[in-house]
Amino acid sequence: xxxxxxxxxxxxxxxxxxDPQLRRNFRRxxxxxxxxxxxxxxDPAEWTRLRALGGAIRAKNLLKLPELLEQLERxxxxxxxxxxxxxxxxxxxxxxxxxxxxxGVTALVKGKSxxxxxxxxxxxxxxxxxxxxxxxxxxxxxxxDGEMPSHIIMPAxxxxxxxxxxxxxxxxxxxxxxxxxxxxxxxARAVLRRKFFEAGAGLSxxxxxxxxxxxxxxxxxxxxxxxxxxxxxxxxxxxxxEKVVESLEEVAPLYSLLTRSAxxxxxxxxxxxxxxxxxxxxxDGPREVHLVILDNGxxxxxxxxxxxxTLACIRCxxxxxxxxxxxxxxxxAYEAVYPGPIGSILTPQVEGVGLRHELPHASSLCGxxxxxxxxxxxxxxxLIRLRxxxxxxxxxxxxxxxxxARSRLEDLAWSVWGWVLSHxxxxxxxxxxxxxxxxxxxxxxxxLAAWTRSRAKxxxxxxxxxxxxxxxxxxxx
Amino acid sequence: xxxxxxxxxxxxVYFYATCLVDLFFPDAGMAGxxxxxxxxxxxxxxxxxxxxxxxxxxxxxxxxxxAVALRQMALFPRDLPVVLPSGSCAGMMKVHWPELFHGQPxxxxxxxxxxxxxxxxxxxxxxxxxxxxxxxxxxxxxxxxSCHAQRDQGVLDQPKALLRQLANxxxxxxxxxxxCCGFGGAFAVREPGLSEAMAGDKAEDARATGxxxxxxxxxxxxxxxxxxxxxxxxxxAAQHIAQFLWERTHAR
Numbered sequence: 001x002x003x004x005x006x007x008x009x010x011x012x013x014x015x016x017x018x019d020p021q022l023r024r025n026f027r028r029x030x031x032x033x034x035x036x037x038x039x040x041x042x043d044p045a046e047w048t049r050l051r052a053l054g055g056a057i058r059a060k061n062l063l064k065l066p067e068l069l070e071q072l073e074r075x076x077x078x079x080x081x082x083x084x085x086x087x088x089x090x091x092x093x094x095x096x097x098x099x100x101x102x103x104g105v106t107a108l109v110k111g112k113s114x115x116x117x118x119x120x121x122x123x124x125x126x127x128x129x130x131x132x133x134x135x136x137x138x139x140x141x142x143x144x145d146g147e148m149p150s151h152i153i154m155p156a157x158x159x160x161x162x163x164x165x166x167x168x169x170x171x172x173x174x175x176x177x178x179x180x181x182x183x184x185x186x187x188a189r190a191v192l193r194r195k196f197f198e199a200g201a202g203l204s205x206x207x208x209x210x211x212x213x214x215x216x217x218x219x220x221x222x223x224x225x226x227x228x229x230x231x232x233x234x235x236x237x238x239x240x241x242e243k244v245v246e247s248l249e250e251v252a253p254l255y256s257l258l259t260r261s262a263x264x265x266x267x268x269x270x271x272x273x274x275x276x277x278x279x280x281x282x283x284d285g286p287r288e289v290h291l292v293i294l295d296n297g298x299x300x301x302x303x304x305x306x307x308x309x310t311l312a313c314i315r316c317x318x319x320x321x322x323x324x325x326x327x328x329x330x331x332x333a334y335e336a337v338y339p340g341p342i343g344s345i346l347t348p349q350v351e352g353v354g355l356r357h358e359l360p361h362a363s364s365l366c367g368x369x370x371x372x373x374x375x376x377x378x379x380x381x382x383l384i385r386l387r388x389x390x391x392x393x394x395x396x397x398x399x400x401x402x403x404x405a406r407s408r409l410e411d412l413a414w415s416v417w418g419w420v421l422s423h424x425x426x427x428x429x430x431x432x433x434x435x436x437x438x439x440x441x442x443x444x445x446x447x448l449a450a451w452t453r454s455r456a457k458x459x460x461x462x463x464x465x466x467x468x469x470x471x472x473x474x475x476x477x
Numbered sequence: 478x479x480x481x482x483x484x485x486x487x488x489x490v491y492f493y494a495t496c497l498v499d500l501f502f503p504d505a506g507m508a509g510x511x512x513x514x515x516x517x518x519x520x521x522x523x524x525x526x527x528x529x530x531x532x533x534x535x536x537x538x539x540x541x542x543x544a545v546a547l548r549q550m551a552l553f554p555r556d557l558p559v560v561l562p563s564g565s566c567a568g569m570m571k572v573h574w575p576e577l578f579h580g581q582p583x584x585x586x587x588x589x590x591x592x593x594x595x596x597x598x599x600x601x602x603x604x605x606x607x608x609x610x611x612x613x614x615x616x617x618x619x620x621x622x623s624c625h626a627q628r629d630q631g632v633l634d635q636p637k638a639l640l641r642q643l644a645n646x647x648x649x650x651x652x653x654x655x656x657c658c659g660f661g662g663a664f665a666v667r668e669p670g671l672s673e674a675m676a677g678d679k680a681e682d683a684r685a686t687g688x689x690x691x692x693x694x695x696x697x698x699x700x701x702x703x704x705x706x707x708x709x710x711x712x713x714a715a716q717h718i719a720q721f722l723w724e725r726t727h728a729r
Contacts, residue, residue, distance in 0.1 A: 013668065013671055014670045017670050017671065017674050324656055324675050325668075325671055325675075328671060328674050328675065329671070361663075361664070361667055361668065362668065362671075363661070363664070364624070364657050364659060364661025364664045364671075364672070364675070365535055365624075365661055365662075365664070366624035366628070366656075366657035366661070367624055367625070367628035367629070368624070368628075368655070368656075368657065370628075371628055381576070384535060384537060385537075386537075387535075387536060387537030388537030388538075388539060389537075390537065391536075391537050391538070392537065410536075414533050414536070414538040414541045415541065417532070417533060417541060418533065418538075418540070418541030418542075420527075421496075421528045421545040422527070422544045422545050424524070424525040424526070424527055424548070427527040427528075431499060431500055434500055435500060447666050450665070450666040451665060451669075451704070452708075453669060453673065454669075454673040454676065454677065454708060455676065455700075455704030455705050455707070455708050456703075456704045456707035456708045457704075458501055458700045458704060459501070460500055460501055461500065461501060461502070461503040461504070463503065464499045464500055464503060465494045465498055465499045465502075465503035465506035465507065466494065466499055466526065468503050468506075468507055469494075469506070469507065469510060469522050470522075472507070474492075474520055474522045475519070475520070475522065476521075476522050476523070476524045477521055477522075477523050477524065
């Protein structure tokens with residue numbers, strides 16, 4: 001959902017940092033994920049080779065994106081899957097509603113779909129009198145609490161067992177309070193099992209859509225994806241237009257990279273290959289399958305050859321798991337559908353770099369995200385690119401709201417910086433003054449004040465290295 | 478750069494101080510120069526050094542970064558290695574100058590230069606194979622490998638290899654060795670809360686090792702970790718690895 005007003009990341013991250021329970025929950029969960037991922041990539045050479053392959057496949061997919069999407073539509077249509085195109089999230093919502101209303105559906109059961117979060121679909125359907133129930137356990141938990149996912153793979157990762165126990169006991173009818181994980185899971189299962197059979201439609205996301213064969217691939221661990229897509233008579237799948245791959249052969253390495261990077265699993269518990277509605281003589285499966293392909297800014301991102309890499313993402317979440325910023329504040333502080341490093345490059349491009357200019361700065365540029373990205377998205381490079389786009393409007397830019405976060409004060413500061421440092425004599429004079437008078441600078445001086453809140457004031461040397469080296473006779477040229 | 482043949486060491490290098498070392502860690506800079514000289518290298522210290530341009534580059538002010546970087550690029554006309562006592566600034570020259578000058582007339586020059594840029598410990602180990610003899614008292618230290626040294630410059634083992642040569646030095650690794658300390662240049666003042674939280678965790682990690690010193694290849698990390706530990710009032714002191722190595726191996 002596009003945000004309507006400027007979001008203050010500084011304030012929301014500060015709030016998150018002040019919540020020790022949240023920080024403990026995330027740190028513990030992320031540590032577990034890091035260890036699991038490391039265990040399934042024991043051989044650096046294999047990792048390097050596989051991610052190079054994954055990166056190459058996704059780069060090639062994106063290069064041929066328009067052709068592949070047309071091919072996908074043809075293949076899906078041949079398989080009996082109806083394709084719908086939506087430029088905006090509002091159009092996508094409207095299409096889903098039309099499909100449901102035309103069939104008199106009043107209750108929908110959902111597998112996990114980040115695109116549906118992008119659309120704000122649950123809220124939209126609820127407003128139109130249609131019940132939309134999340135069937136992924138994590139999504140179910142946060143739906144009970146009326147929250148957004150805090151992670152793209154593990155939406156309820158911000159909660160610990162006790163918090164979930166409280167939610168269940170308060171929100172599920174006739175539920176007793178228990179902290180036993182098996183009992184909690186059984187409670188959710190009892191509710192959901194019934195809903196799978198009652199719902200008039202099932203909704204799912206798509207991990208990969210295969211252009212050659214017209215196959216929708218769905219990766220999941222709970223079986224709720226299979227239930228949502230096979231039990232109700234109508235299956236509606238949602239995907240962002242970047243999810244298309246060319247062939248089934250390409251899916252194998254991407255699938256391996258996805259599950260290993262996301263949860264440290266060699267393979268997921270369920271891997272669904274959906275290739276059409278129930279055919280004549282078959283005993284099960286939906287009567288109808290529809291796919292809604294959403295743009296929502298992606299076609300614009302596609303136009304820029306460098307920023308296009310953002311669309312290579314296979315939504316594994318490894319960048320957030322490894323991010324020292326995300327680990328400390330969790331997903332909600334970003335106030336975006338996609339949190340963490342991938343969100344910090346995607347959200348500003350979708351919603352505008354003016355509105356979301358703080359997100360590309362929500363990084364120390366440590367590079368951990370790009371290092372673990374299984375499809376080689378140069379995340380740090382793109383963060384810098386978007387910082388640049390936010391403060392500069394270059395000719396021919398396709399970035400939304402380019403230059404709208406420009407600050408005259410910052411422009412001036414960098415101009416002065418640039419002038420001094422490109423005039424060595426001016427630098428030497430400044431260095432001479434700085435080394436002599438640094439100690440006179442009060443701790444509360446602008447910029448320094450932010451530093452000295454939790455750190456001692458740095459001590460400048462009485463004499464710069466340049467002066468000292470010259471005095472020692474190190475050859476200058 | 479002329480390849481090493483028959484174990485004959487490179488004889489001459491350019492030394493680039495970096496602005497942080499120039500102003501805040503000149504002892505480390507001198508130590509770096511002296512370590513190189515002790516390995517038989519003639520160190521040339523070009524005049525006109527200022528900054529590699531990274532702060533503006535990272536903040537998206539590329540015009541300003543280019544103006545600065547262009548001046549600096551002219552300081553290394555001869556085909557000699559350029560050695561920096563910082564993984565971050567070395568990474569800027571090696572990895573990010575070619576990006577900064579992409580599509581500009583100076584791109585080829587930036588790319589050619591990138592091939593001869595070294596972080597100090599990387600040069601001491603990979604190019605010089607420097608041998609060290611420990612003259613100091615027994616001490617336990619820990620090492621914070623900076624993010625850019627590791628990820629841009631590929632430097633993780635070289636500082637450890639040098640420390641391992643010191644008989645009386647015990648290296649106690651950080652529990653989260655590869656995690657960022659939260660410095661990040663402008664990040665430290667733009668997102669002070671996040672930066673503090675990261676620095677606080679790193680300081681705690683360093684204390685838990687029981688080390689007397691936390692060493693690093695990078696001045697920014699040292700200011701951040703050392704400043705945090707100093708403000709908290711207990712735990713190891715921070716020191717640049719060049720200064721530590723020089724003081725351990727040469728009686729002052």
